[in-house]
Amino acid sequence: GDSPNANSNNANKASVDYLRIGMPNGTQTENHNPFAGTSSANALGYKWMIYEPLTMWNPVKPAEPAKPWLAKEVKWAADYKSADITMRDNATWSDGQKVTADDVAYTFTLLKTNEALNANAIPFGDITVNGSTVHVTFTAPQFVNQNKIMASTTIVPKHIWEKIADPATDINKNPIGSGPYTLKSFTQAGIILNVRTEGYWQDLPKVKELRYTSYADNSAQTTALANGESEWSFVFIPNYQATFVSKDPANHKIWAPGVLGIHGLYINTTIKPFDDAKLRQAMNMVINRADIFTQAEAGYFHPQIDSVTGLPNGAGDAFIAPEYKDKKLTPDVAGAKALLQSAGYKLNGTTLSDPSGKPVKITLTDPAPWSDYQTTLEIIKTNLAEIGIAATVDKANQDKWDQNVQKGDFGATMRWTNGGATPYDIYQTVMDGDLLKPIGTAAQQGNFGRFKSPEATAALKAYANATSDADRTTAMNQIQKVFVEQVPMLPVGSDNVGGAYSTKNWTGWPSDGDAYAGMQPTQPYALDVVLHLKAANS
C-alpha cells in the first residue's frame, strides 16, 4: 500500500537481503554530514557506504600500500609535501553526475578553508586541477598523515556542496555520494540504506539493504548481537565466548586484529620516585599482560602486546627495530627485583622503599564507568604488589579524570594513544616534547606523563620530515630505543579494528586467513567488507 513500511515487512520474506549493523552509540539525530564528528553518519559509519575515499587502506597491514579507489593513482613527492591524484573516470554521483577532479579539489579546499571540518588538522597548501589530476601541496611533510588524507577523507560532490551555506553545520539531508548505497530512511530505530541501481563504478554489492541501529550501550548491543538482532558490530563483549559465540557457535564470530594504536599505563614522570627510568622498567617487567588480555579485555578486545617496543603484534611487526625483534614482554618478577636492588631500592617484606628510604606508593586512576580499564588497573595493582609497590586504584569521575590527566595531576593512568599508518602516532602521543606542557597546564594533544626526552622529540621530528625510507628507519629505531629504555608508558594492549559478526545470513568477512580489511563497521574499509559479502545460502 501507501505505507512506507509495506515492503519492509520482513517477517515473511524467504531470504534475507539486508544486513543489520549495530553500534552502541546511543541516540542519533539525523545528520548525514560526513565531515561532522558528531553526525549520525559518522557515529554509525554509514558515511563510508555513501561517500568514498580516494584510496582504500587496510590498517591490519599498515605497511602495505593503499588500494586505488576513487583515485586511479596517487603519487606522493619524495618529501611528502605534495601529491598528484589522478581520478578514475567511470565513477558517478548518485544523482548521475560524474565524479571529477574538481570534486576532489573542492573537498580539499573545503577542509582547508573550514577549520571546523579539518579534523586531522591537515596543512593544505595549493590545490590545483589539471584535467583528471589534482595537484595538492602541503605546508609540512605528510608522510605520517598520508592515509588520513587519501584513505579517510570522504570526497563530496562540488555541485551539491557549493550550494550549502555552512558546510560545518549542515545536516546534509539528502546525501549524494559516489558509494554504492543511498539513504532510504532515517528513524530513531535506525538508518536504512538502499543499494544503488546503477552508476556505481564497480560491481554492486550483494547486500541490497543496510540497516544501522544505534543501541543505548554496550550491554544492549551485546544482547542484540547474542539474539541475532544485530549481525555486525564493534563493541566490547565481556567473556565473548559465553555471552556471544555460545549463543550460535556456528555463526557468531569475532575477529579483532590489532592496529597501530596502543593502550598502556602512562606514568607521571615528574613524580618522585617515578622519574627514575629504572623503577619504570621494573614496573614494566611485572605487568601480567596475559591476565589483562584474558580477564580485562575478554581475550580479544585489546590484543596483547608482546614486543618491548610496545608495537602491536601483526600490524607493528614491520616497524620493530632489529635490536628488539625478539625482545618480548614477559612477567619477570625476579628480574625486576634484581633491577630494583641494583638501582638502590630496598624490598622489606612487602614494601619497596626508594633509595631515600621512602616507601614506593602509586595511585592508579581511571574513570569509573570504564570497566575494562578498571579491571586492568586491578590486575596491575596486584602485579605491582609483587615488587612491593603499594598501588591504590582511584575510580575517578570521567570529567575530573580528563582534566587531571591533561593537567598532569595523576600518578599513573591507563589511556590510549593516537593511531595511524605508522607507529609515529603512538610514540608521538607518549613522548613528543613539543606537546609537553608544565604540570597544571592542560596538555590536550599528548605527553600526559610529562616525559622529557630531547632525543625522542628530535627523532620523532626526523621521522615525520624524512624524505627516504632509510632515514625513517633510523629515526624509528631511535624512537624505539628511548621508549624501551625510558619506559615513559607501560604498553599493555593494542587497539583493534575488530568486530563481532554473524555468518548466518552473510559470509565473506575478513579473517586471519584473508585479512583484506579491518572489521570495524564505522571505518572506511567497511565498504570493502560489504562489497566482499555473499549471501550465506547461495
Next chain:
Amino acid sequence: MAEPVLEIRNLNVDYGLGDRAVHAVRDVNLTLHRGEVLGLAGESGSGKSTLAYGMTRLLAPPGVITGGEVVYHPQQGPAYDVLGLTDRQLRAWRWAETAIVFQGAMNSLNPVHKISTQLTDVLKAHDPKMSEHSRSARAREMLKLVGISADRMDAYPHQLSGGMRQRVMIGMALILQPQVVIMDEPTTALDVVMQRQILGQLIELRERLGFSVIFITHDLSLLVEFSNRIAIMYGGRIVEEAPAATIYRDALHPYSKGLLSSFPALRGPKRELAGIPGSPPDLAGMPAGCSFHPRCPKAFEPCNSAIPVLGRPDTPDGAGRSVACWLHPAEQPVG
C-alpha cells in the same frame, strides 16, 4: 399509650471481641411508640450513640452486636427483628423505615456532591422506577418543607451554613416518610437560636407526618422541653426512663438527679447547682454492681455488688416509668 414501632430488647453492643472488648451498651430495653419523641440523655461516653448505631447496624468496626433484638413494627405486616435481616433487606429497611440524623451535618453530607444528588440518590436506591423528574420534584418539596428555598438544590454542602445543612439532613431523613427518625445530637454544633428553630420545625413536622423520634443529647434541659419521654443512660445501661415532665419534677435515680442539677437555669430563682462529683466510668473496667455507685452520694450496701434491674419503681406515680436503682427496687422488671 400508642402502639410500639420499635422495641429494643436486651441489646448488647461491644467494641472488639474477647477479653479486651468494651461493653458499651448492656442489656438495653427500650420501646419507642408511634408518634412520640423519646429522649435519650446521659453524659459523654454513656453509650447513647453506640445504642443508636447499634440498633441500625451502622456501628463502625470494631463494634459488634453481641446479643438482643430490635423488633420493628411496620405499618402493615408482621413485626420482624432488624438484626436478623439480610444485607439486602436491611438496605431496603434503612431510611425507608428508619432514618438517622447525625450530629455533624457537615460530615454527614458528602462534600463532593450537590445536595440535590444526595437527596435524589435515596429515591433512586429505594424506588428505581421513579422518574428523574418526580425525584427532583420530591427533593424540592422536602427542601421546602424544612424551609430551604428550592434554588439551593444545586448547592454543595460547603456552600450552606451549618443550620441549613442540618435542615437538609432532616429533609433527607423524611424524604421516604419513615416511621422512625433517630437523631443523634442533631443540634449540638449549632447555636441556641438555630437550635430552637430547627427543633421547633421538627416537632411541627412530626405532628404533621406522624413519625416517631429518638432524640439523643446530653443537654437534659433541651430534652425536657422537647420530648415526651426521656431515658437516661449511664455506663452503657438505661438507668431511668419516664415521661419528660415526671423526670424533671422528680427524678428517682441519683444520677438523673445529678444531671438535672448540673445546669444553671436561666429563669426563676438561682437554684442550687450540685453537679456530680467524680468522673465517668471506664467502660472497659466497669465497677461491680451499680456502675454509678462510686460517684453516688446515696450508695449503700447492695450497690457495689449487685446490678440493679430496670423496673417499675415502688413510688406512688410509678406507672409508666422505670428506674434501675437499689433505692427503688423494681416491682416489675421491664423487658
Next chain:
Amino acid sequence: MKYFLQRIAFYLFTAWAAITLNFFIPRMVPGDPVQSLITKYQGQLSTKSIQSLYVLFGLDKDEGLWSQYIDYWKQLFHGDLGLSFTFFPTPVSTVIGQALPWTLLLVGITTVISFLLGTGLGVLAGWRRGSWVDGLLPVTTFFSSVPYFWLGIIAIYLLAGPDSFFPSSGGFDSGLVPAWDQYFIPSAIKHSLLPALTILISSVSGWILSMRNMMVTVSSEDYITVAHAKGLPERRVAVSYAARNALLPNISGFALALGFIVGGTLLVEIVFSYPGLGYTLLQGLGAKDYPLMQGVFLVITISVLVANLLADIAYLLLDPRTRKEG
C-alpha cells in the same frame, strides 16, 4: 479564576528560578564537550581534532557567564533552545522533539495505567479489607523496592531472547519507519511491553497503598455511614461516596508523578535502549552538552509545573469546596 492567576504567578516565578538554576548547574561541571567527545571515542578520534571541534562548537570564543545567561533568555523567548553539542548541529528542540513522544507514550501511558490500576486495586483493598487484594500488598511492596533497572535487566534476560516475542531494545523494528500503519503500531507496542511492565510492576504498589489508606480513612467518615444508612447500594457507596473522596488527596501525587515522567525513569530507557528523553538526557550529561541538558531540564521543569497546575485544576473540578461559592 483569580485564584488561578495567583497560582500562575507563583508558578511563573518558580519556573524562572528553576530555569535560572538549570542554566547554571550544568556549567558547574568540569570538562567540556570537546574533551568528552574525544574521550568517548577513545582513540578513534585523534587528539588533533580538538581544535576543529572547538571551532565547530563555537567554543573558541570566550564569553562571560552573564552574557551567556542573557543570550539564553533571549533565545528562550524565541523558542530557540540552541544547538546540541552531542548531536551537533541538530537544534536541541529537534533532539527533544524526537525523543519526547516516545517517553510521553511509554512512561506517560504506563504512569496513567499504573495510577488507574493501583487506585482501582487500592479502592478494592481499602473497601474490602482482608480480601485477596490486601494479600497482594506485601508482594507489590517488594517489587516497588526493586530498582527499576535491575528489574528491566532481569526481564530482558528472562523474557527476551533469539526467538522471543519480546524484543530486547529499541522503540520499534529497525526496518520500519514511524507511520500510523499496521506494521509500525504493533511493532511499537511490542517494543514497549517489557519496559512498560517494568515500570508498572515497580510503581503500582505506591498507588495501591496510598489509595487503600485513603479509603480506610474516608470509610470511617460520617457521610459514608450516612450513605449506608440511606440504604444505597454498596457499589454506589464505595464508588461515589468513598472512592470519590479518597481520590482527592492522591491527585497531587499523580500530578507530580506525571511531571516526573520525563526525569523519573531514565534508567528504564537506557536498559531497553528506548529512544526517549531520559536516555537523551543521560547522553547530554555525559557529553557536557549544556544546551541539551538545559533543554531537557526545561522540559522537565515545565512539565512538573504544568502537571501541578493541572492538579490544581483537577482539584477544582473534583472538589467543589475549592470552588468559590456563588
Next chain:
Amino acid sequence: MTSIQDAKAPAGEVVLEAIGLTKHFPVRRRLRDLFRRQHSAVHAVDDVHLTLRRGQVVALVGESGSGKSTVARLLAQLYPRTGGDIQLHGESTRVKGGSSFRAYAARVQMIFQDPFASLNPVHTIRYHLTRALKIHHNAGDDLDAALAELLTRVSLTPPERYLDKFPHELSGGQRQRVAIARALGAQPEALLADEPVSMLDVSIRLGVLNLLRDLKERLDLAILYITHDIASARYFADQTMVMYAGRMVEGGDSETVTQTPAHPYTRLLIDSAPDPDRLTGDVDPLEEDRGNGEPPSLINPPSGCRFHPRCPAAMARCSTDLPVPLEIGDAPGHWAACWLYDKAGAR
C-alpha cells in the same frame, strides 16, 4: 456555692480595658482586587468597649461567630488590632513579640475553649506547668513545690498523681484544670477564659466554673468569661455583655441582663435557650424568622444596626443609623445599643 452576691456597682480596680477595640481580618486578596482601592475585610470586631476589674467576672455572650474569641485574642495581644486601644492599668499597650510580649503575657493570660486541644499531647503535665513557671521566672528556688502549689490551687490533688501524666490520660475536666493552672503559672492579674467549659460534659462543667469563681475570689483575679450559654453567664458572672455580629449590643450586671433583657437580640437569645420549664407543644415564637434567621455576613455587615434584618421591632432608622449605647434605667449600668431606648426620641 449557692449564695448569690447581687452584683453591685463595680468597685474593683480596673486591670484591663478595651476602648473602641476593632479587628478586621483582611479577606484574601484576589487579582481583581488589586485594581481596586478598597480592601474587603471580615469585620470581626467593631468598636468594643470592655472593662475588666480586679475580683470581677465579666461574661461575654453571643452566638457563634459573633467575635467573642477575637475579642479575647485581641486582649491577649495574639492578634494585632486594627483599631482602638487596650489599656493595662490605664496604660496603652501594643506588643507584638519578644520580651514586651512576655511581660504582657505575665499579667494577662488566656485559657482556651477546648481542653482536648490546648494541651500538647506529647508533653507531660509537668512540662506544661514548668514552662509556664519558667517563662515568667516564677519557678522560685523550689520548682517541685511551685508545681505542687499550682496543682493544688486548681484542686488537682495530690499533685504527684498528675504531674507525670500526659494530657490524654486525664479527663476533660482535669485537662481544663491543667490549662487553668498553666495560666496561673504566670501569676496574671487578668484571665481571659474563652469558652472554658463548652467542650466539657454537663456534669464536669460545673466543677471548672466553680474553680474559676473560687480563684477569682482568692486571687482577686479579673476574669473575662466567654460563653454562648447565657444561663451560665447569669450563674457565674458579675457583669454580662452581649455581642452580635462583632458589636456589643447590651451590657449590665448579669442578673439584670438575663432577667430583663433590653435588646431584641438578647431577648431572642434568651428565648431560644432551652428551658425545661417550657414544655413541649409551644409553638415556636420565631417562626417567621425562618430562612433568614442567620447571622449576617461580616464582610458586608448590614448598615445601621447589624441586627435590623432579623429584628421584629426594627424601625426605619435602624437600617441607617448605628445605634449608640443607651441607658435603660432599670438597673445601674444596664445599657443597650438599640434605638428602642432612645428616650430623646428626637430625629
Next chain:
Amino acid sequence: MTIPTSSIEQVIPGQGSMAQPEAAKPSRAKRQRFLFVRNKKAATGLVILGVYVLIAIIGPWIAPYDPSARSNDLVQGPSAAHWFGTTHLGQDVFSQILEGTRSVMLVGFLAGAIATTLSVLIGVTAGYLGGKMDDSLSVLTNVVLVIPAVPLMIIITSVLNNASDTLVALVIGLTSWSWNARVLRAQTLSLRRRDFVEASRASGERTWRIIVFELMPNLTAVIASGFVGTVIFAVLSEITLAFIGVVSNSGWNWGTILFWAQGQQALGQDAWWWFVPAGLAIALLGTSLSLINFGIDEFVSPRLRSAGKTKLKTASGGTVRMRIGFTPVLSNSATPHTHAKVVATPVMREAK
C-alpha cells in the same frame, strides 16, 4: 520511588479521635506510645533492618574474602567456597555484598538524616511563620522539587572528584528534601492554629521553642515516615549512581557490584549469581523500610491500625468479619441475656 505519605497528611496524632473519654487508664495509654514497635509489620521491618545494620557494622569482618582480591576461580557459580559465586576477576560476590552493605546503609541513613533535617527546618519554619517567609521558602522548595533529582545528582557528583560515601550522601540529601518539606509544611499549617500552639504562644514561649518543642514532637511520625521514605530513595539513588558509573566510589556497594556485573554482561554469560543477590538485597532492604513506614502510618492513624483487623475471633473460636455499614451480629452471644424472651410476633431471621 518513595511511598506516598498521603495518609499521614490527613491525620495528626493524638487528636480528635483520641479526644474520647478513654483517658482513664494510664498504663495502657502510656504503652500506646510504643505501640508502633508492637505493630507486626513494623516489627518485621525492624528485625530485617536490624540484620542489615548488623551486617553494615560487622560485614567487612565476617566477609570470607577480601572483596577485591582476585583469584583463579573466574565467573564460578555458587559453591561452598563462594556462596554467591565469583566475578570475572575471581572475586567473591558474597564478600562484596557483605562489605557493600556498610556503604549503602551509611549513604541511605546519612542522606535520609540530611534531607529530613532540611525538610524539617524548611517545611516547619515555612508552615509556622507563614507570610513572606513561607512564600520564599515555598518557592525554594518548589524549585528544588521541579529540578529532576537524579540528573541533578549526576551533575553534582561529577563536579566532585572522588566523592566519598559521605559526600554522595550529602548530595543525595541536598537534592531530595523538597517533597518532605512540602508535606511537613502542610502538616505544620494544620498544626499551627491548634489551640496548644496558640496557648504556648499566649503563655509567652519564644518562637523557636514553639517550633522545636511544641510543633516538632507532634510531627514525629510524619518526620519519621519521611525519613524512612528518603532512606529508600537515597539507597536507590546511590545504587543507581554507582550502577551507571558516575560515582567515583572506590569502595564496594551493591551498586558497584551491579555495575561490574552489568559491565561484564553477567546475565549474558548466565552468571546470574553475580547480578541477582545485590538486587535482592536492595529489594529486601527497601521492603523492610516500607514495612516500617506502614507501621508508622498505622501508628499515626488508628483507623489504619484497626483496618488491618478485619477478622476477629470470638470466644467460641469462630471468626467475625468486620464491615463498614453492616455491624456483625453475634447470635451465639457470650454475654448472658438477663431476660431472654421469645418475640411474640413472627421474626424473619435468616442465617447469613
